[in-house]
Amino acid sequence: MxxxxxxxxxxxxxxxxxxxxxxxxxxxxxxxxxxxxxxxxxxxxxxxxxxxxxxxxxxxxxxxxxxxxxxxxxxxxxxxxxxxxxxxxxxxxxxxxxxxxxxxxxxxxxxxxxxxxxxxxxxxxxxxxxxxxxxxxxxxxxxxxxxxxxxxxxxxxxxxxxxxxxxxxxxxxxxxxxxLINTKKIHNNFIFQETATSTTSIGEIFSVQSNKMFLIKLFENKKNLENFDLVKFRYQMDKGINTVNEGFIFDTYNLNRTKWAKVYTLNQKTEEKSKLKLNTVYHITEQNEIDQLNEQLKIEGFIGVIIEGSKIGNIKFEYSKKRNDLQEGDLLELYVGETKVYYQVIGGYTNSEKLEFKDESGFIEGEAMQLGVWNNETISFEKFGWVPAMNTSIFIADTEDIEIKDFELPEYKLGVIPKTNLPSVINLDDAVSHHIALLGVTGAGKSFLAMEIIKELLNNTKVICIDFTGEWKKMLADLNPVSIIDAEGLPVVETQIAKKENLASTKNPDKTELIKLRDSIQKKLEDYVSKYIDSQDNLALFEIPELSNTTFILEFTQYFIEAIFKYAKSHPGQKICLVLEEAHTIVPETNFLGDLGDYGSSKALVSKMSQIALQGRKYGVGLMVIAQRTANVSKTVLTQCNTIICFQAFDETSFTFLGNYIGKDLVQTLPNLKKYHAVVTGKAVKTNIPMIVNLKREIPEPPEE
Incomplete structure (x- = not known):
């Protein structure tokens, strides 16, 4: 029949x-x-x-x-x-x-x-x-x-x-x-085969844009289709006539007053005696089949497809997601051959595609940076050396099945890739010995992260925070920091420094007296430093009473740092970390020294401090530099910070400087970073690839900076 x-x-x-x-x-x-x-x-x-x-x-x-x-x-x-x-x-x-x-x-x-x-x-x-x-x-x-x-x-x-x-x-x-002849039901075929019901057919294949992307012309009565509606079809050029392609509506648009759709296939299967007519696309309407295919094809996690302009290190993709919830920093995955490669979203742009006549099709073009292949043994990403093919499918990364192995100090979990369980691990010994910089605007999370790192460093490192504002004394109160210079000794040191400055400003200063005063100041500070480092305490504050770029402040700090280095030279193996909050006050760029009277002398002091800081790692003394703007901090010091953690930033000077570390593409993400999100890179990071990391801990938030 x-x-x-x-x-x-x-x-x-x-x-x-x-x-x-x-x-x-x-x-x-x-x-x-x-x-x-x-x-x-x-x-x-x-x-x-x-x-x-x-x-x-x-x-x-x-x-x-x-x-x-x-x-x-x-x-x-x-x-x-x-x-x-x-x-x-x-x-x-x-x-x-x-x-x-x-x-x-x-x-x-x-x-x-x-x-x-x-x-x-x-x-x-x-x-x-x-x-x-x-x-x-x-x-x-x-x-x-x-x-x-x-x-x-x-x-x-x-x-x-x-x-x-x-x-x-x-x-x-x-x-x-x-x-009475129904023209919609007549055909040209002479070979009999059972076909699927015409009620589910939605259009015919018009052209093939790739082995996965098909352009179909929709039938007049099938124009109410939506993106991600599931479809299936047999294509005459497939290897086997029983090969059934399963996919979904990737996009729909109008062209020359006709409705068209792009169909993207995610799976092929063999179906003996298929009822599907060749080159006709059918809408999948049975709920059980829809639920099964949604899970099998991972429709919820589909992000888009690779498009023209992709490179090994950066890919571009046409964005198409069932729920529009993709964000900067999200981790993506795709396959190049049999290898799963991870990418991180760093940008998104609106774009349009010219069709025939005056028709246009708008879409979102995403950009992602390659992190590489995840190596669970080294707890890091490894770069992959090739680019994915055009129209390769991209999915939101699913990392739930990755069991992260345990690690211990000096390895430290800095944070995780946003919305995943993949950690960003740094080596705290390398971070301190080769200097680490925390950069970003106020309120982004610098001080919060600094405190978290300090807590870990206290296990095997003497930490000294140079505090100009008194804020660190409040924030570190739970850790019971000690003051390197006690309340009685600080006025004595200040008096001697002031006396030396006054003597140096006279017309013909007594050089012998100046040397004596300098040696006396140095000796007192060395005694304070030795007393602290030889004690059982691991956290100390070096408090300076003023917040201004004066020769007094600079000289006082210089003597103190010289005392630390002198101790380190004579006690090899001792690890010391200097935390420089408001770094522009301690090691300012010479252009921002301000009106210091004797500009040449002040510049010489900053240069000397920078030189001392650079030599510190030879003797186990490292820096944690915390600054809001790179423009105000000595580039001599910053360029020696081999680990960079950059929070939200807006100034062009920071973009120019950081572009050499994290790349120009990733720099563009800095203004949009969320609180406690940062771009991390450097020697101490296990994955020595710049990436966006979520540094937030599941604990009450600290006071605003």
């Missing part, structure tokens, strides 16, 4: 069958296989034949004012030639005028239509109405039916008299049967 329906819906077989039926009917009633040469016989049979031919071969493919003119002009010429055969000239004039009117309407519709104007314009509205009237009235089955019926009824009495009324009504029935 199915095969019979299949063959009877073939347009060629149907045409042959009905044509033969007409011949048989004529023979049964007249004794002749073909009509005689009388005008009436030729025309009502020709009319019936043209109705059949038009329904099967013309109207399924064409329907426009041009086709109406093509149908009408030959009929006008014929009607003129057979005018004398009509007994009723009124009927003849009615037909002739109707055909002329159809031609006028069709020409008017084409003349008024303007592609460069809106469809809502008056001209296009009129053109659309004229076209609708002309196309409906000018269809082959309408005007040829009119010819058939006009001739048939004109000779009704003669037909009934010479043949029989049965013959007359048989012709009417044949005409009705031809009109």
């Amino acid at each position: 199915e095969k019979l329906k299949f063959y009877l819906s073939n347009r060629f077989i149907l045409f042959i069958f009905l044509s033969c039926l007409l011949v048989i009917v004529n023979y049964l009633f007249t004794g002749f296989f073909l009509p005689n040469t009388e005008t009436k016989d030729i025309w009502f049979y020709s009319g019936l034949f043209m109705v059949l031919f038009s329904i099967l071969f013309i109207e399924p493919f064409y329907s426009s004012p041009k086709n109406v003119i093509t149908n009408a002009i030959p009929l006008i010429l014929v009607f003129i030639s057979i005018k004398t055969s009509f007994k009723n000239l009124t009927l003849w004039w009615c037909f002739l005028c109707s055909l002329v009117l159809l031609i006028i309407l069709s020409i008017g519709a084409m003349a008024l239509s303007q592609e460069d104007e809106s469809q809502e314009s008056t001209r296009n509205k009129i053109a659309h109405k004229l076209k609708a009237i002309a196309v409906i009235a000018g269809q082959g089955k309408v005007i040829y039916s009119a010819v058939f019926l006009a001739i048939l009824f004109s000779y009704k009495s003669e037909l009934i008299e010479t043949v029989s009324d049965t013959y007359f009504f048989t012709l009417i029935i044949l005409w009705g049967l031809i009109l």
Whole structure:
């Protein structure tokens, strides 16, 4: 039964069958296989034949004012030639005028239509109405039916008299049967195969953009599809005829007043005796199949596909996500061959694609930086040396099945890649010995992270915080820091420094006295430093009473740092970390020294302090530099910080400086970083690749900086 329906819906077989039926009917009633040469016989049979031919071969493919003119002009010429055969000239004039009117309407519709104007314009509205009237009235089955019926009824009495009324009504029935043909269900195939129901077919493959991306032209009644609706189809160029592609609607757009869709395939399977018609795309509507495929194809995690302009280190992708929740810093995954490679989102841009005529398709273009392949043994990413192919599928990274192995000091979990469990691990020994810088605006989380690191360092390192504001004394209160210089000793040191400054400012200072004062100050500070480092305490504060770039502050700090280095030189193996909060005050860039009176002397002091800081790692003394703007801090010191943690920043000077460390692309992410998110890179980081890390801990937030 199915095969019979299949063959009877073939347009060629149907045409042959009905044509033969007409011949048989004529023979049964007249004794002749073909009509005689009388005008009436030729025309009502020709009319019936043209109705059949038009329904099967013309109207399924064409329907426009041009086709109406093509149908009408030959009929006008014929009607003129057979005018004398009509007994009723009124009927003849009615037909002739109707055909002329159809031609006028069709020409008017084409003349008024303007592609460069809106469809809502008056001209296009009129053109659309004229076209609708002309196309409906000018269809082959309408005007040829009119010819058939006009001739048939004109000779009704003669037909009934010479043949029989049965013959007359048989012709009417044949005409009705031809009109009942459903053009949407007829096809051109001669090989029988069971096909899926036409109700789920949504369009036909028009072109192939890659082995995974197909462009389909949607059927007129299937324009309500949405992105991520699941589909399946068989494609004639696949290796096996039983190969079924499963995927989803990637995007839809209008082109030349027609609805189109991009279909992206994520899976292929073999399905014996598939009911899917070749090159026809079918909408998956059964809920069980939808749920199963959504899980199997990971639709919820799909992000987009690789597009032109991708490189080994950075990829570009056309963004398409079921839920629009992708953010900067999110981790992505894709496969290059059999290798899973991770990328981190660093940017997103709106873009448009030019189609034909004036049509455009808008989309979001994302950018991600390669982190590499995850190595669970080394707890780090390793760079991968190739670029993914065009249209490679990208997913939000799923890291739940990765079990992170345990590690201990000096390895320290700085944070995690946003929305994953993959840690960013640094070696605290390397971080301190080769200096670490925490940069970013106030309130971004610098002091919070500094305190977390200090807590870990206290296990094996002497930490000294140089505190200008008194804030560190409050923040570190729970850790019970000690003051290197006690309340009674600080005024004595300050007095001696002030005395030395006054003596140095005189016209002819006594150099011997100056040396004595300097040595005395140095000796007192060395005693304080030795007392602290030799004690059981691991956290101390070096408090300075003022916050300004004066020679007094700089010299006081210089003596103190010199005392630390002198101790370190004589006690090899002792690890000391100096925390320089508000670093621009301690090691300022020379352009920001301010009005210090003797500018040359102040500059020399800063240079000397920078030189001392640079030599510190030889003796186990490291720096933790905390600053808001790189422009204000000595570049000599900053360039020696081999580990950089950069929080949110806005100033161009910071962008220029940090671009050498983290790259120009990643610098653009700094203004958009969330609180406690930072770009991390450097020698101490296990993955020596710049990346965005979430540094937040699940503890109450500390006071604002």
